[in-house]
Amino acid sequence: MVKRKKARRKKIHQQAVWPRVVSLEERDKVLSFWEERFGIPKTAFDGYVLLSTSKNYWLFVEPPDFKPLQGLRVQTVGLLFTRRVSRFLKPTSTALQRFGSLATKNIVELSPAELDRLRRQRKMSYQADLSEGYVIIKCAGKVWGCGLYVSGRLISFLP
């Protein structure tokens, strides 16, 4: 019982220090990935900045001034946006659920039965005319999150 509480506490405290505010160049690199891979225009993120922790980028509204906010002991800042996985960028399901409806490509439309199977098995064989890489998993008009399409298989990163 006590142990579980401790684990939780740790999880939420991981950002007790302020994440780094990334430069415009770095922000542009991450947003270029979203644009190239999914066709989501960079303008969709106007008014937002990116913050960085060890392996993640977070999306946060641009404040009038960061300085005063940085005096706070924060638990979380913004929305978990994109992860850095070795040399690659990987969109989070959280961010895709919010912005994925703006995408124009690399979208996988599943039937409810297929979605159900993917969620249960975590991977399934799948053939589509897509380039390999991260895809947006959609079903009946709703964005569910992130998958990986590679070698004729679909791998789930759904929460």
Place this chain on the structure above:
Amino acid sequence: MVTLTEAPRYFSRYRRIIPDFSDFLAHLRQDLPLYFRLNNLKCPDPSLVIEGLERQGVKIRPVEHMPLFYRVEPRDFPLGNTEEYYLGYIYPMTLNSALPVLALDPKPGEQILDLCAAPGSKTTQIAQLTGDKAVIVANDRRLDRLTALVANLKRLGVASALTTVYRGEEFPFGIPFDKVLVDAPCSGEGRYRQGYEGELLYQKEGHTNLPAIQKGLLLRAFDLVKVGGVVVYSTCTINPDENELVVDYLLRKRQAKIVAQQYPQKHHEGLTEWEGKILHPDLRYTARFFPHETESVGFFVAKIQRLV
């Protein structure tokens, strides 16, 4: 815990200030109606949610004068187990709980502090009303409740909030907040009804001194907001000691003004006298919402402007 048979005695203290007292008591026997707020940050098309839920056998209808709010029948339908909930398209909440944020009237670009924020029904409502473009500092003193807040921010796809765990009375100075919401811990009398599983905090043995805590929180909120800024103080209790008397305390300590506010729900003026104590006359501009008149939880809302 007050049982339903004890309710007439418990609430008799308020007989004079609750309109149609016997209707009020009768109303406590009904289940609370079920509502949700549609998350327009995430949901591209409301019909996706409405049709999806109706396919599961419920009836959905929009609430008049309250955009994005819908009523659900039957009222025991488990909204929290649905795909629509899981994907963050809806936030179940009682109607009156939306009123403090309507009084706050948040705007994009503002810096807003939600001092007692968990589990986040109002934080996420602020994010929606500002198109996710106000800086929202969502604070709660309890880490376990903050975890629920963080989960709700993630579920609803909110990017404009940061979270902190301070005792509200000690929230640090230095940020020029345009607005502060104090949705204070309270005895919860407005939530009381048959089958109610919570507890009336005020009645708890060795109860904490809620009015003292509330006064401390409101005073700090006032000192944190910039001159000309707005503080909204709200509770879900009927008890004047936790409502008008707390605001009266602020009005005596600081240069503050109560701002009159229109609401889409039936309400009554705040009290200017209670148990022989004469309160500031402007307290009539605060608002009381009663369960039986609004088919919701009882609420108190005060909109306050900092003058100096």
